[in-house]
Amino acid sequence: MTNANVLPVLQEEVVTRSRAVEQRVVGRPTSDGAGVKLTRVLTQALQRRLDPFLMLDAFGSDRPDDYIAGFPDHPHRGFETITYMIAGRMLHRDSAGHEGLLENGGVQWMTAGRGVIHSEIPQQEEGVMEGFQLWLNLPARDKLCAPWYRDFSAAELPRFTTAEGVAVTVIAGRSHGVEGAVLRETTAPLYLDLHLPGGEGFVQSLPEGHNAFAYVYRGEVTIGGEQVAAQRMAILGKVVGSDGVVLESDEPARVLLIAGQPLNEPIAQYGPFVMNTEQEIYQALNDFRDGRLAN
Numbered sequence: 001m002t003n004a005n006v007l008p009v010l011q012e013e014v015v016t017r018s019r020a021v022e023q024r025v026v027g028r029p030t031s032d033g034a035g036v037k038l039t040r041v042l043t044q045a046l047q048r049r050l051d052p053f054l055m056l057d058a059f060g061s062d063r064p065d066d067y068i069a070g071f072p073d074h075p076h077r078g079f080e081t082i083t084y085m086i087a088g089r090m091l092h093r094d095s096a097g098h099e100g101l102l103e104n105g106g107v108q109w110m111t112a113g114r115g116v117i118h119s120e121i122p123q124q125e126e127g128v129m130e131g132f133q134l135w136l137n138l139p140a141r142d143k144l145c146a147p148w149y150r151d152f153s154a155a156e157l158p159r160f161t162t163a164e165g166v167a168v169t170v171i172a173g174r175s176h177g178v179e180g181a182v183l184r185e186t187t188a189p190l191y192l193d194l195h196l197p198g199g200e201g202f203v204q205s206l207p208e209g210h211n212a213f214a215y216v217y218r219g220e221v222t223i224g225g226e227q228v229a230a231q232r233m234a235i236l237g238k239v240v241g242s243d244g245v246v247l248e249s250d251e252p253a254r255v256l257l258i259a260g261q262p263l264n265e266p267i268a269q270y271g272p273f274v275m276n277t278e279q280e281i282y283q284a285l286n287d288f289r290d291g292r293l294a295n
């Protein structure tokens, strides 16, 4: 891996009052696609609370039976999917003619907009496959926009290390003055992967009105005096006057820190379609059935 995108810390983050843990969430084991075993961390019940985020799936297994079938052709409309591959190789193909190999540390950002039909198929028959898929809603006015997608290899993702030794990958948004791979105006997503060395903290400012959560995937962290263990999501409460979050860990830990500006629009979801009204869901189903979804 090259260090082409290792950037200096441009500015310190200042937080005078950290958010607190409002709720700890244990993911729900499920399967999706052609039988890929995964853990749904952000479920439909939390879509309102964590608006503009619709779903977070964590997958991680060294048993090929858990992942080998992958996700054959399936549609999406009305939102964005962000797939972050920690370990493994997955081939993506879609109806717009895009094709890309997502591997170790890479991110695929796909804006489904008015419609994409794609497949996500593992390119390995053994070894560990681990990663995350986050669904980010689109504002009503952009739900039928033209589809867009981009693959970022690990080397292309902006990253920096704080003075305290926390290694940060900025998938979206801005941290310490470093601009992420993707910026979005309306939902203003922040998506950081934090590797804490242990014994040090990490400080991130957050706008007071944004919804935020942290998902710990190695070790454990402390937020506002509350411990959050591995495989737990902490919803970060909006304490009045809070201006960010401080995470601390005694031992090495890895955490996704995710935040965004709520859309406060109606959410109508049917499987891989997320629109604002039931009528728009019927339209999506009809378009898919008639072969018009991805044209």
Ligand code: CO
Residues within 6 Å of the ligand: 071, 074, 076, 081, 118, 120
């Ligand atoms: Co998909």
